Amino acid sequence: MIPLSVPNLNGNEWRYIKECLDTNWVSSAGAFVDRFEREFAAYVGAPYAVSTSNGTAALHIALLLAGVAHKNLVIVPNITFAASLNSIAYTGAEPLLIDVDAGTWQMDTPLLEEFLLQHAEMRGNTCHLRATGQVIKAIMPVHVLGNMVNMSHLMQLAQQYRITVVEDSTEALGSYYNNKHAGTFGQTGCFSFNGNKIMTTGGGGMIVTADATLAKHAKHLTTQAKTDPVEYIHDEVGYNYRLVNLLAAMGVAQLEQIPAFLTRKHQIAQRYNRAFAHLPFVQPQVTTTGTQPNHWLYTVQVPDRRSLLAFFKGHGIETRPLWTPMNQLPMFANCRYITQNNVSGYLFERCLSLPCSTGLTTEEQDTVINLLTDFYGN
Numbered sequence: 001m002i003p004l005s006v007p008n009l010n011g012n013e014w015r016y017i018k019e020c021l022d023t024n025w026v027s028s029a030g031a032f033v034d035r036f037e038r039e040f041a042a043y044v045g046a047p048y049a050v051s052t053s054n055g056t057a058a059l060h061i062a063l064l065l066a067g068v069a070h071k072n073l074v075i076v077p078n079i080t081f082a083a084s085l086n087s088i089a090y091t092g093a094e095p096l097l098i099d100v101d102a103g104t105w106q107m108d109t110p111l112l113e114e115f116l117l118q119h120a121e122m123r124g125n126t127c128h129l130r131a132t133g134q135v136i137k138a139i140m141p142v143h144v145l146g147n148m149v150n151m152s153h154l155m156q157l158a159q160q161y162r163i164t165v166v167e168d169s170t171e172a173l174g175s176y177y178n179n180k181h182a183g184t185f186g187q188t189g190c191f192s193f194n195g196n197k198i199m200t201t202g203g204g205g206m207i208v209t210a211d212a213t214l215a216k217h218a219k220h221l222t223t224q225a226k227t228d229p230v231e232y233i234h235d236e237v238g239y240n241y242r243l244v245n246l247l248a249a250m251g252v253a254q255l256e257q258i259p260a261f262l263t264r265k266h267q268i269a270q271r272y273n274r275a276f277a278h279l280p281f282v283q284p285q286v287t288t289t290g291t292q293p294n295h296w297l298y299t300v301q302v303p304d305r306r307s308l309l310a311f312f313k314g315h316g317i318e319t320r321p322l323w324t325p326m327n328q329l330p331m332f333a334n335c336r337y338i339t340q341n342n343v344s345g346y347l348f349e350r351c352l353s354l355p356c357s358t359g360l361t362t363e364e365q366d367t368v369i370n371l372l373t374d375f376y377g378n
């Protein structure tokens with residue numbers, strides 16, 4: 001069995017977690033929480049970082065910080081994991097779906113520009129959808145599979161229309177656009193440390209921002225909005241979205257290994273790219289110009305991923321399609337979907353992620369390469 005992507009826990013995880021157990025600091029406060037936030041902020045080059053229980057919680061809080069409220073619209077790509085849209089739904093706002101680019105599989109920013117030009121209007125400093133009058137409050141670019149959205153274009157549109165940017169960088173730790181780390185373009189950037197991400201805390205997330213007031217508010221909201229710990233006074237509806245010290249300890253240990261993980265991911269991607277270069281039916285994801293991706297999940301576009309997935313499964317190899325496009329899910333089927341050719345639907349039928357754990361051996365890579373080559377050779 002070759003799994004798709006599994007954690008690599010060969011650093012100081014045991015040592016740091018043991019330190020929590022030995023000192024009795026296992027729960028919602030402790031030195032590792034502060035240390036993980038400080039070191040994570042330094043790694044991505046953001047002034048502030050606030051840890052959360054998972055990436056979905058990070059997105060939810062980031063949207064609240066942006067002032068997203070009931071009936072507002074939030075622009076989001078049609079290809080993403082459902083958690084991006086769930087976090088929007090938690091606020092009572094509606095996702096406005098934008099189709100993706102056929103090569104990079106990221107939000108199609110020229111399509112977004114055209115949409116805003118045709119259908120948005122400014123009323124003072126707020127952008128509204130002309131047809132309904134709804135406020136377009138935020139854009140959530142998602143850096144799908146660790147490749148990145150064209151952030152120059154997206155930020156230019158966001159500034160022009162005064163729309164707040166909340167980056168879903170959950171898959172993009174270690175990815176850079178024009179030498180700037182994912183998640184540091186918008187008002188906030190959100191990360192996930194679930195089991196299959198480039199680093200893991202088992203479950204966990206992070207919000208980064210350059211705004212001290214927002215960072216303070218994020219901490220307040222994620223810790224039940226308590227203002228007086230003795231009298232238990234809370235000044236707004238808060239959330240129990242903390243990352244516990246035990247998991248932050250694991251985060252510190254994993255973050256130490258991030259450079260090594262990125263090197264491995266890069267090597268695997270390069271090797272696959274070289275092997276598939278002569279297979280006309282196999283097209284890897286196109287890297288967005290100016291992007292240095294983290295190669296989180298190595299993914300190819302093939303004529304029929306369903307039969308390829310079944311073939312790999314028959315050989316004990318785990319692969320994974322892209323997520324079902326958001327407009328095809330029942331709870332989001334009524335959302336506005338801006339598209340010309342439904343590229344999302346096309347890619348959903350054709351894209352497949354291949355095994356790419358940082359611990360994947362050369363022999364295992366060869367097995368994947370040979371099977372895929374055989375499949376199309378036939």
Ligand SMILES: Cc1ncc(COP(=O)(O)O)c(C=O)c1O
Binds near residue numbers: 084192193
């Ligand atoms: C694009 C995207 N958004 C949001 C999330 C949510 O993160 P989490 O699973 O940590 O809640 C994930 C990962 O699972 C994701 O891939």
